[in-house]
Amino acid sequence: MKLDPFYLIVDSAAWIERLVPLGVNLVQLRIKTVDKAALRAEIRKAKALCAQHHCQLIVNDHWRLAIEEGCDFVHLGQEDLQSADLSRIRAAGLRLGLSTHDHAELETAMAARPDYIALGPIYPTILKKMKWAPQGVERISEWRRRVAPTPLVAIGGLNPDRLNGVFAAGAGCAAVVTDITLNADAEARTREWIEKTDRWR
Numbered sequence: 001m002k003l004d005p006f007y008l009i010v011d012s013a014a015w016i017e018r019l020v021p022l023g024v025n026l027v028q029l030r031i032k033t034v035d036k037a038a039l040r041a042e043i044r045k046a047k048a049l050c051a052q053h054h055c056q057l058i059v060n061d062h063w064r065l066a067i068e069e070g071c072d073f074v075h076l077g078q079e080d081l082q083s084a085d086l087s088r089i090r091a092a093g094l095r096l097g098l099s100t101h102d103h104a105e106l107e108t109a110m111a112a113r114p115d116y117i118a119l120g121p122i123y124p125t126i127l128k129k130m131k132w133a134p135q136g137v138e139r140i141s142e143w144r145r146r147v148a149p150t151p152l153v154a155i156g157g158l159n160p161d162r163l164n165g166v167f168a169a170g171a172g173c174a175a176v177v178t179d180i181t182l183n184a185d186a187e188a189r190t191r192e193w194i195e196k197t198d199r200w201r
């Protein structure tokens with residue numbers, strides 16, 4: 001499976017409505033609210049928008065709702081994995097991306113035979129507090145060797161100037177939140193990401 005090299009992560013269907021029509025092919029809906037009805041509505045809207053624009057939607061964390069809403073790809077972290085029913089996820093035909101931050105997590109993740117492995121944070125991130133120091137791009141090359149042929153996603157503190165480094169080190173895909181969502185012109189920044197990732201598409 002080949003992932004698009006540009007992986008946008010947003011926290012609402014409204015962001016998807018705004019940015020996906022610009023030509024985004026891969027987007028994650030990452031919502032941390034616990035309001036199930038609101039989550040379901042967001043997932044449903046995101047799914048419809050992505051279908052309309054031929055964009056792959058990946059639902060973060062909420063695998064039960066993703067199954068119920070007929071989505072086909074989820075992302076889980078290691079804590080999510082502890083309570084997730086992988087056989088239900090697979091039986092429902094969903095693909096699965098997993099987070100990793102160290103060797104032990106990589107071993108756990110690979111045992112689940114995921115459709116991609118994410119490694120982070122490559123650089124410092126302001127999105128959330130993390131217990132891991134930045135991995136650096138060298139760690140991407142090590143992960144590439146360990147996970148191949150499983151696709152490898154780099155995440156954390158990425159911006160257009162850092163893309164050459166992460167792809168040269170062996171990532172097949174670069175995920176981003178704040179470089180786009182906190183940008184004064186999120187549309188222009190999204191176009192820049194699409195253009196700068198084109199040579200790896």
Ligand SMILES: Cc1ncc(COP(=O)(O)OP(=O)(O)O)c(N)n1
Nearest residue numbers: 060075076077078099118153155175
């Ligand atoms: C592509 C990608 N990589 C890593 C994560 C982080 O997942 P997780 O560790 O479960 O943390 P939360 O995002 O749920 O806070 C991700 N969401 N996407």
Ligand SMILES: Cc1nc(C(=O)O)sc1CCOP(=O)(O)O
Nearest residue numbers: 120121125127156157176177178
């Ligand atoms: C959600 C997330 N997960 C990470 C991990 O390392 O698993 S880093 C991260 C935040 C990514 O946001 P930004 O592009 O703004 O740094």
Ligand SMILES: [Mg+2]
Nearest residue numbers: 061076077080
């Ligand atoms: Mg999670």
